[in-house]
Amino acid sequence: MTAGWKWLPYDTALAKKTLDQLISRRGDVVHRSKPVTVGTPAPHLVKRDDLEKAIRFLTGLVTAREHALEGE
Template sequence: MSRAYQSFEYGIKDAEELLAHFDAINVNPPPSNAEVLKRAGLVMALTAWETYVEDRLLEEMNKKLGVVAGSYVGDFVLKKLHADLKQFHNPSSDKTKRIFQEYLGLDVTEGWSWANYDPAKARSTLNSWIGKRGDAVHRSKPINNGAPVAHLIKRDELEKVIRFIKELVRSTDTYVDNSL
C-alpha cells in the first residue's frame, strides 16, 4: 500500500463523516439546509481522489528520480511535474490517463476493474461524478419559486460515489504497484 493510499484513507473520511452528519439530521421531512451536506460530501470524495492521484504520481516520480535527485535533470522533471499538477483539476479518466502516461508510461485506467466494473464503465462513471462535482461546486441550490427542487445528489448516490472512489483508488494503487 502506497503512502498516497494511506493518505487517501484519511481524506475520504471527510466525505463519510458528512454523510453521517446528513443521516443524523435527516428526519421526516429533512431540514431544508441538509442538502448542503450531501453536496459537500460529493466534493470531498472527489477531492480525496484528486489528492490521491497527485500524491501517487509524486510518490512514484520521487522513486524514479532517486538516482538523479538534486541534479539539473531531476530538478527539471520535478519542477515540470509540480507545474503540471498545479493545473491538474477535476481528474477525469482522460486527464488521469494522460498524466500517468506522460510521467510513468502507464495507462492506469486499464487497471480500473473490480466487481461490476470494467475499465470502460469505471472511466464513464468517474467522468459522470466529476461532472456532478462541478455542478456541486459552481451551482448553489437553485432558487425555488414554490415547487420543490430536486437535490443535486441523493443520499444513496453519495454512498455510491464514496464506495466507487474507494474502489477506484484501491484498483489504481494495485495496478501501479504491479506495473512498475
C-alpha cells in the same frame, strides 16, 4: 494509468464513464447559482444514496489503482 481500473462490476470503460459522470455532477452542484426560494426549500441535488455510491466507487477505483501499481 487507466489500465488498472478493473474491479467487479467495473471494467476500464465503465470506470471511465462513471468517473466522468461524477465529475460532471460535481461541476453541476458546485457551479450552480442558488435561486431564491419562498416556502419549502428545494431538495438537495445529491441524495445520500448517490453520495454513498460515489464513495464506494472512488474507494474501489483507488484500491484497483493501488493493486495495479503494486503489480508493475
